[in-house]
Amino acid sequence: MDEVLLRSLTPGVLAVMVARGADFAAAEDAVQDALVEAVRVWPADPPRDAKGWLVTVAWRRYLDAVRADAARRRREDRVDQEPAPAPSPAVDDTLQLYFLCAHPSLTPSSAVALTLRAVGGLTTRQIARAYLVPEATMAQRISRAKRTVSGVRLDRPGDVATVLRVLYLIFNEGYGGDVDLAAEAIRLTRQLAAGIDHPEVAGLLALMLLHHARRPARTRPDGSLVPLAEQDRGRWDTKAIAEGITILQAALSRDRLGEFQAQAAVAALHADAQRAQDTDWVQIVEWYDELVRLTDSPVVRLNRAVAVGEADGPRAGLAALAELDASLPRHSAVSAYLHERDGDVVTAARLYAEAAHKAPNLAERDHLTRQAARLNARIRD
Known part of the structure; x- marks a missing residue:
């Protein structure tokens, strides 16, 4: 079968x-x-x-x-x-399913589950395994979502932005159980792009391809994280990078810039650098400025502070970081990195340990713990 x-x-x-x-x-x-x-x-x-x-x-x-x-x-x-x-007509009808499954009355988690079930064709068991929850829990989530959208008629254009957010949520879950959610999100986004001519759909597809291309180099055999600057770029998927850049260039040429196109442009600049030291950080800061204009997102501003630190020096990055709320996720990790770049290893070690305590997953926690241990060893020596 x-x-x-x-x-x-x-x-x-x-x-x-x-x-x-x-x-x-x-x-x-x-x-x-x-x-x-x-x-x-x-x-x-x-x-x-x-x-x-x-x-x-x-x-x-x-x-x-x-x-x-x-x-x-x-x-x-x-x-x-x-x-x-x-x-x-299959394409038009399937497009309606995307919008139905991303209905604004659904929570993000329910929209993701319903999209994977109705559009992705996954079983409830597969979705539950991917999200590491009991099958009964996922079945209830899907049943509630189905009841919510039952009777909804899409008699007006759907919200493309909501559909794209759902697909990006799926992509960011990566891999779990017996379903590769990153690959599934790319497949679904390709399907969406084939049925709707929208530059942000193309931008999201390009972003996914460019991020996914780096996946083989992101972890060591023991499962520990490899920071972008230390990744073996020879392991990056050059075919996926080329496709992503081609799709992005076509989207940007339409002069209807959106959030996912700008994010993809940042990813393309990272992919284009043969070595970490060749990265065009000045252009990356410019793209983050566009993203701030488009979204005014604190997370974007946090990433911009890192880019400023690379382009203009760590103290400039710390000055940009000082404007942000210290309770932001990853704020301590970024601050630790910039303080280390500035030569303040004592503060950096303390901040790495603090960031490890706040880490959202085990792999990130272990990575930050190792960074703190590395600097504490230097301090003792």
Whole structure:
């Protein structure tokens, strides 16, 4: 059984069901039943039209469920005539699913889970493993999300920015369980880019490709983090970098700059440097200035302080950092790095230890702990 084929067909089949007027939650259940039936039947009797087969079986399961629901008998006459199995235009319908799954009434975690289930075609078990939560917990989250969007009709253009934020959340989860969420996010963003002509969609795809290209060099065999400046750039995926830069250049040429295009431009400048010392930090500061203008995000300002420290010296970076709230995530780590660059190893060691205590994950905590230990060893010597 070709699981990749089934996953690729799932959103289109669900979109057809919703377009025909099926309630989202009931339609999604019917599609899942059809997928189970496909796993049972296709190995011995593969269909000529896989999507048409799934649409037909899913619609019949949906009709059966409606007929069995006494509270909805009045709808039976309306849905009893089975339409022809030919699907509606797949790209447009699938795009509607993206917007439905990123509906503003959903929490970010629910939107992510529903997108992976309805658009990505993942099972509840796969999503639960990826997010390291019990399957029952994820099932409840998805059920609540399905109930929330049931009956929602997208009769106006969807919010592309919300869809992109959901996809970026998926990408940043990286890898967990038996699903590579970073690769899945790239696949879904490619699908979105094929159906909608929007420079920020292209910008996000470019950003994902450029970040993902560095993945093989990000960790050592023991799982410890490798900072960007110390990464073996020979291990970077040059094909992904080239594709990302090409996509970014096409998006920027449209002169409709957005947040993801600007982030991708920063990533492209890092990717373009053969060695860490060749990085064009002046241009990176300029792109961060654009990002501050677009988002006014404290996190962007924090990253800008690092770039200023590289472009104009650590004291300039510390001056930029002093303007920010010290409670910001990673503030202590950035301050430690800039103090070390400025030669104040005592303060840097203390700040690295403080940052390790606040680290959001084990890998980052271990890295910062090692940095503090390294400087404390220098101080003792």
